[in-house]
Amino acid sequence: MKRKLLSTLVCAAMVSSMLVGCGSKPTEAPAADTPVAEASATEEAAPAADAAATETATEDAATPAADGELIKVGIINNDPNESGYRTANDKDMKDTFTEENGYEASFAYSLKNDEQITAAQKFIQDGVDYLLLSAADTAGWDSVLQDAADAGTRVILFDRTIDADESLYEASIVSDMDKEGQTAVEWLKSQNLDEYNIIHIQGVMGSAAQKGRSGALTDAGFNIVTQQTAEWNAEKAQQIVQSVIDAGTPFNVIYAENDDMAKGAVAALDKANISHGVGKDVIVMGFDCNKWALKELLAQNWNYDGQCNPFQASYIDSIIQDLQAGKTLDEKVVVMDEKGFDATTITQEDVDTYGIGE
Amino acid sequence: MQTKKSNYTSISEMLGKLVKQQIFIPVAALLLLAIFNLIADPGFYKISYGVNSAGSPVLSGYLMTILDYGSELAILAVGMTLVTASSGGQDISVGAAIAIAGSVMLKFICGMNTPVIIAFLAACVVSMFFGAFNGVLVAHFKIQPMVATLILYTAGRSIAAWINNNELPIVSDPKFAYLGGFIPGIPIPTPFFIAAAVVIISLLVLRFTNLGLYTQAVGINESSSRLNGLNPAFIKFITFVILGLCVAVVGLIKVSRLSTINYSVIAKDIEMDAILAVALGGNALGGGKFNLAASIIGAYVIQFLTTTLYKFNVQSDALPAYKAVVVIFLVVISAPVVRDYISSIGKKISHKEVA
Structure with a gap:
C-alpha cells in the first residue's frame, strides 16, 4: 500500500515536472500549463465574415481592406514571459495588429514546437489570411506550411527562421x-x-x-x-x-x-x-x-x-500591405534596422x- | 637510539591518526592548492589595499575573492551537511530556491517599498516554506531526496519569475549593496561576516541542542533511532527547513551583489558546488556522521579551486570538467577504504623501522 502510494507520488512529481518544462527556459512555466492560449474573439466571428475572408484570400486579394473588410491574421509567438525581449515583441504585435489598423488578430503562444504546429493548423482551418510565425524550433514545419499554401493562407516568418523550402513562406523578418x-x-x-x-x-x-x-x-x-x-x-x-x-x-x-x-x-x-x-x-x-x-x-x-530589435510588427504590416496591393516583394529575407x-x-x-x- | 625509534613510531602513529581525522582531507586539499599556486605564481597571494568606487577602503586580491565568493558556499554547506546527514541524500533545488528567495526580496523592496530587513524576513519565511515542502516529501512520503527536490529544481526558477511578473526590478538604495560588497570603513567583504555569523550560530545550536546527535542517529540508523524515542521524520524535516534558511541568507547576498538578479541564471549549478563541499569535507553522502567545520573548509576549497581555474584562464564552460577531475581525486582519497590502506602502509613502514 505504502509502496503504491509512493510510486503514485513519484509519478505525479515527474509528470508535474514535465509539465513545468525542462528548466533551461525557466520562465516558460506561467503559460506552460495552458499551452495554447488563444484570443477567443475570433472564434465567435460570424461565419459569413469568415467565408468572405477566405474568399478574399483565395482570390489573390486583389481588392483588400479597402471595403472595410478586416484582414485576418493568426500570430504564433513564443511565450511573452520568456524574456524582456519577447515581452516587448508581443506588445509590439498587439499594438500594431489592431482593428483600427484594419486587422483581426488571433494570438497563440507556446515555447513548444508541437503546440505551435497545432495552433497553426487551427488558424489555417479558421481561414486566416496571414499566418505570422515565430517558430520555437526550426524543424518540422514543412507539412503544416504546405497545408497553409493549399488553403491559400500566406505565411510570414518573424524573428526566427525555419528549415523549410523558401517557397512555403512569403517573407522572413529577422535580426542579423x-x-x-x-x-x-x-x-x-x-x-x-x-x-x-x-x-x-x-x-x-x-x-x-x-x-x-x-x-x-x-x-x-x-x-x-x-x-x-x-x-x-x-x-x-x-x-x-x-x-x-x-x-x-x-x-x-x-x-x-x-x-x-x-x-x-x-x-x-x-x-x-x-x-x-x-x-x-x-x-x-x-x-x-x-x-x-x-x-x-x-x-x-x-x-x-x-x-x-524586437519591433518587427511595422515591417510585417508594410509587407502585408504590399501583398494586399498585389505587389511582389523585392526579397524574401528582410533584415531589420538595428542601431x-x-x-x-x-x-x-x-x-x-x-x-x-x- | 631507543628514543629515536619510539619517536618514529609516534610520528607515524600521529600521521596515521591525522589521516583518519575527517578534517584532514579538506585541509590537505587546501594546502595542496595553496602550494600549487605558490609555485605557479606567488602573485596569487598578493593583497592590495585600495578604495572602491563608493570611497570606502577595501582589500582586494585573489584571496579576498575566495573569501568573498566562498562564503556563500560555506553558508549553503552548513545546511547541505545537515540534510545529507539526516536524510542520506542531497537537495538539488538550492539554486532554484535562491532564485525564489531573491525574487521575494525584490518584490518586497521594489514592489512594496519595505525595509530590507522585512524583505529578508519574508524571503526567510518563503524559503523555509519551500524547504518544508521538500522536507515533507522526503520525511513523510519517503521519496528519495534527489527525486523529491527535483520538483523544485525544475519549477523553482519559473516560480521566481512569476513572483515578479518576469520583471527584473533593480534596488536603487546604495546601502543595500553593502551586504554583498563592503561596509564603509571595513575592508573585508561583508559576505564573510555573514558566513561567520551563520557558522557560529549553527555551531552553537549543535553544541547546546541535541540536533547534531539526533541528526546523526537518524542518518546512521533510522529504525533504531525511532526505537530510542526519536521522530526521524521530524528530524529530517527540520534539516530541510534549516537549509531553507541558509538559502534565504545566500539569496540576500546574491541580490545585494548586483542589486538585482536574473531568475534563469542566478546561482546556477550552485547546488553541485554545495554538495561537493559536503563530499570534500569527508562527510558520508549516505548520511550519518558529519563534521560541519570540514564541510565549511570544503566550501572554501571549492571556491579556491574555481578562482585558481579562472586565474589560469580556463574556459569557464570547461570549469566543471576540471572541478570534476579534482573532486574525483579528492573523494577517492577520502574514501574510508583508501584511507585505511594508506594508514596500513604507514603502519608497515613504522613496523619495519622498529624491526
Missing part, C-alpha cells in the same frame, strides 16, 4: 546578429583608442547571438585580454572580470554580449574603483537595449549598447522608444 557585432566593432574602432585591451565576455556558446557578436570582434584583430563565456550570467561575468583585475592585467574595454553580463562586469569594476563610461578608464559595451541599460548609457556610466547607441549621443527619447522592459 553578425551585423549587430559588426556595428559594435566599427563603433569601437571609431573610438581611436591608443591601444585596445579587451575583456570579451561571451554568451552561451553556439547560440546565434553569441556567434554573431563574437565573430565580428574576433575578426577585428584587437588585443583580447580574456575571452570567456559567462553564459548570459551576470555573476559569472563579475567573477571573470574580478579575476582579470586580481591578476593585475591592464584592460580598457569590456565587450559583453548582453546587458546582464555588462552589469556584472561593471559591478567588479566598481569594487576595484576602476572608472568606466564616457571619458573614463574603461569602455563598457553591452547588447539588447534593456531600458535600465540605456539609462546607464544616458548617465554615461556605459559607452555603447547594441540593439537587438547601436553611443552614450555621448543617446537621448531620453531613445531610451523611451528603444528601451525594452521597465
